[in-house]
Amino acid sequence: MTTVPVELGTRSYDIEIADGLLDRAMNVLAPFVTRERMVVVTDEAVAKRQLPRLKASVDAAGITIHPIVLPAGEGTKSWAQLEMLTDQLLQLGIERGDHVVALGGGVIGDLTGFAAAILKRGCGFVQIPTTLLAQVDSSVGGKTAINSRAGKNLVGAFHQPSLVLIDPSVLDTLPPRELRAGYAETVKYGLIDDADFFRWCETHGADVLAGERAAQIEAIERSVSAKARIVGEDETERSGRRALLNLGHTFGHALEAETGFSDALLHGEAVAAGIVLAFRYSAHKGLCSEDDAQRVSTHFEAAGLPHGLSSAGVRADGKRLGAHMMHDKKMEGGTLPFLLARGIGETFLARDVDLEDVAAFLNSAD
Incomplete structure (x- = not known):
């Protein structure tokens, strides 16, 4: 496994890169799991292809996984989906010390990160990018946002993840x-x-x-x-x-x-x-x-x-x-x-x- 640090003082975090890492994700996710559960935000396409791999690793560690599955596509970076996501996170009782996992491409990462930034004035989140674009760019750096009628990414916040987990094997199912x-x-x-x-x-x-x-x-x-x-x-x-x-x-x-x-x-x-x-x-x-x-x-x-x-x-x-x-x-x-x-x-x-x-x-x- 290769580790690339992002040096930001108290907001520093690591990018972990390894082939097949999703299948042993709990090896690196364990420090970010609280109350014996993991809330995972993903989209319909990724839920079919990659969520079962993550779930197998989480289940083996005796952790309960709570998936929130959203529509796939750029349209999901919207006020409507942000409201729906934050409502579901609140219903699950997410606390400021918890970490929400974003499993997906740039849309899921941006939306989940923004929800984490504003939920209870900020909770933690982890990025598990499943597209090449998200792996090389959008999952790193803490830019989170949704789109508005006026343009792209105009409503958002800088909110750094606590960890980025990159598994190149997920690219095998990418169109x-x-x-x-x-x-x-x-x-x-x-x-x-x-x-x-x-x-x-x-x-x-x-x-x-x-x-x-x-x-x-x-x-x-x-x-x-x-x-x-x-x-x-x-x-x-x-x-x-x-x-x-x-x-x-x-x-x-x-x-x-x-x-x-x-x-x-x-x-x-x-x-x-x-x-x-x-x-x-x-x-x-x-x-x-x-x-x-x-x-x-x-x-x-x-x-x-x-x-x-x-x-x-x-x-x-x-x-x-x-x-x-x-x-x-x-x-x-x-x-x-x-x-x-x-x-x-x-x-x-x-x-x-x-x-x-x-x-x-x-x-x-x-």
């Missing part, structure tokens, strides 16, 4: 499209500040997507180590360092909003297209080379991911997409910071981007 979507977030870490990791992705990305376990484990370990380091430096995005993790997200969230935050465009797919657009816009502004922008686009295309507007299924004009960006939670004083690039592994936060210029660029983008 290929979901695996590809998670891979987009993996590539992101190479593009932020680790050109060597991006070169690794160019060589081994196909192995990750083909289910080659050693490649998957290395991709996960390198991704969460990078995120743990950045989160440790800037937990709540005060210095701007953590904002680098949003590469591709400003463009991507606009694409998600245009497609109704639906399965028409998964979050990871939107991030892939958004990253390509960020590099193309950077090249358009003379910040990075056209070759670097094309290299990024080519890699995502080879991975079967969207690499622009048309491949993401978005036909909206730049003005409409710019209007979606106006609801971005990173807006400061009426200005929207953008993550742009001077090259592969050289992402930076630009605070002087003109949205009208972005809209004009999108009108000519493919």
